[in-house]
Amino acid sequence: MVVFVLRRVGIILLTALTLSFIVFALTNLPSSLGKLAKAEGSVRMSDEEVQRWLDENGFGGSTVWRYGEWLGLAPGWTHTDEAGVTRGRCIEAVKTSQTPDAEVATYCGILQGYWGFSTVFKQPVSEVMARSLGATGWLMFWVMAVMVPTSLVLGVLAGMREGSRTDRVLSGVAIVTTATPEYVSGVVLIAVLASATAGVSPVLAEWGWISGKTLFPGTATSAMDDITFMNFFLPVMTIALYGIGYIARMTRASMTEVMTQQYIRTARLKGVSFRQVVMKHALRNALIAPFTVIMLQFPWLLNGVVISETLFNYKGFGWTLVQAAGNNDINTLLGCTVVAVFVVLVTQLISDIGYVFLNPRIRLA
């Protein structure tokens, strides 16, 4: 077990390293850097000025070297201008940390805990990430809280009597929700529930059932400070709907298969009631397959949050990623990459370990 976990952790680190390098190299393409220089300095800079700006701001040198700086394996850049003011990666790192008197270090990368400075948010990346991940964490939590129980219940209900009317109705619903991507369901939800001119809101407003113009607000920005049912319902549902259909279908498939197993017949012919057959005998066996699917939803949720957060202007991880990508904010993008890699691989690890507990026949290999 320990060896297994260690091996997986090794793989996680290796993958994070490789992926971050790829992202680093892509964001550090000369053309992107030129754009960055013009954005940070002046739009009218000449090519020489751009080059000088890049050299002065630590973007000179080879990509590998700068990747080493970012990692903290190579000494951070420094530059002393004509006025005698020395600037450098590590000096910024000290400036932004809470202990301004600390000695200026030579090495300052993520190994030392410094994630760089975000050019878009004018904040250290670590702060940006902490804030956005916190926000997204809540979103994810509520998505999972809605999605997992709903889909499992739907799947089990549909799967326990294959071909029954319940099964057909629920399967139909599941197919429709799975076939609708978030950018469609989000727009539809807004149009139906959060538009002052379309959907149900105008009708409800006319009848005087709601005080505002719309049933739900079309933005979730207020949820950054205070999460309420009203401001969180739409972003959560936008992400959850797709997953509900997907997981429900997996659960149903798994459940129908289990219900045809011989041990279910054994249980039935032992005199176990149908309810108990489902609860005690079928459920645990039926949940083994969906468990992996649920864990796989975590990385996929990262996807969903990009759309949902942008759509509802909720400043979480997805929104940050979109901003960073749009403005070639290298450090933030790299931060996002590392976080995403960890989320994906750690959930895989959890899923593998959880599998063992659900299925006594599996030993980790």
Added chain:
Amino acid sequence: MSDTTWDPSKPILEIENLSISFFTRLREIPAVMDFSCSVMAGEAMGLVGESGCGKSTVALAVMRDLGKTGRIVGGSIRFKGRDLTTMGEEELRKLRGSEIAMIYQEPMASLNPAMKIGAQLAEVPMIHQGMAKADAWALARQIVADVRLPDPDRILQSYPHQLSGGQQQRIVIAMALMSKPALLILDEPTTALDVTVEAGIVDLVKALGEKYGTSMLFISHNLGLVLDVCDRLCVMYSGEAVETGNVEDVFDEMRHPYTQALFRSIPLPGADKNTHPLVAIPGNFPLPHERPQGCNFGPRCSYFVEGRCNAADVPMSLLGGTRRHETRCLRHAEIDWDAPPAASKAVAKMEPGKVVLKFDDLKKYYSVGSSAFGGGSKKVVKANETLSFEAREGETLAIVGESGCGKSTFAKVLMGLETATSGTIMLFDENVQSSPIQSRNMDTVSQLQMVFQNPFDTLNPSMSVGRQIIRALEIFGQGSSDAEREARMLELLDLVKLPRAFAERMPRQLSGGQKQRVGIARAFAGGAKVVVADEPVSALDVSVQAAVTDLLMDIQRKNRTTLLFISHDLSIVRYLSDRVMVMYLGHVVEMGTTDQVFSPPYHPYTEALLSAVPIADTRVIKQRIVLEGDIPSAMNPPPGCPFQTRCRWKSQVAGGLCDREVPPVRDLGDGHQIKCHLPDAVLAGMEPVIKMAAE
């Protein structure tokens, strides 16, 4: 128990004119028609028949668990006087598991893989008697001890996959006995198990039946087993009961042509491939929707009379005498039942020719990573240990042993699917022990072919029969043009006695026996000289088995093929083989001619194996030797003699030699080899296991 209206002298289960149909989108398929039988208290009733005859359907009907498509369309099933066919779901639930319990064919599949054994057992009294959890577990522990499982506490805490097949089946039996049912339904309870394990289970079932006075409905295709276990017997054919009676009556004075044909098609002691060949039942089992008019067995019956047997449905008729012996045959009074089977042609015994295959000191070891996480030491599984023998042209050499004895590994090494660890295999004049099949030339491959166990999985489902045979011919480089190969393919179909029209059929349109014939045709496509038949008939019904074995023998005679017949079924081995090799845990423990192996002196394992095989003959008196425990794991074999953990003769060897040393191979004369420490005097004093009672 709760029902006081039931009179214990009345039958506990009474099935009357039961008809069951399955409803598909296309049509109604009658599975069981006009079936009647009754089981008295404490009686064991056997239901015998081939697959598809409806015996399991009857069992499930008693449980009222026919699924969504099955329905009882007529008749009644009375359990203790109450009609089960009209009972509501809730009432049924109270009966299931408490008054009627069932034991299934595949123990692994019928236990919940994610629940501990204890929980699965304790559930029964908790549901039916509302017992407290602790009491239920205590009861479970007691019953587990009752079914003679070692270390009950550990077993209660295990999951099903941690037990062996035999142990799992004991658990299923224990589960059925948890609430002391009045009726126990056993659906082929030992089919998935090895013979020595089967013997143990059968003993247990009999003993428990006596102890608790449980009535039993015992479903099996194995007549020998039914003779062992049951008091009464009902033979089923194509959805109908054709003969019912006391076991002795039906075995010795059968009054239905099907029963007779069935007995003539199974290899009993005395049958011999040369002088007394088996008589296969001609034709095929009718499909449920293609049953003939009148007697279902008519088209295959040798006593068939046109216009009479196929005029109208045949009713059950009671024979004279007081022993409730019934038959569904119109002509039962006219047929001379004692007449010997018509003209079974005796054939001359074939003299074996030159040596074609020679194994010398062959070893096959596998190394297995012991721990799942890559740590720990590597373990070595010794699948084959020092295998030495020769096989001659035209000879049938049987390789006998239970699962895990290494017989399949041996076949794989010979075929080139694995390479040997050490030792040599000479095929004709060629060393093949270390050349995998990819590097063998086409000649070698086409001369050495295999007939597989399961004909259902070994044919490509999307290729026509003719195409598959032609494909084999192409690979073996037979024939120079497509037309030639086509002609050769049709000849091969003739050889395996399949109509030429079958070339166009798809495998799914064929019955099991027909598929196996295609498998045989494919194996002989390249003019094979040595054929390894890995349990070629064990997946087939008894009546088909005879025909397929006959065919194999026929082809063998024609081509002077060397046949290596791998089997666990000693009856069939005795019938068709010239020499026998008995394997246990990778060792050849005994080898000799069929007569030498089947008569004393035996290796102790052979003795137990012979005793364990159920024989469907009332005249046979067997010595009962039931082996304790399971076959040890090949990963962790016992030190010394591989069989010492279960050997009943161990005490006869002085100085604990069995614990320390692997016995040397001894020659008892005439090439009869045995791997045992027992002194000559003890071996000489062994009694035959199977004796015919004096007539």
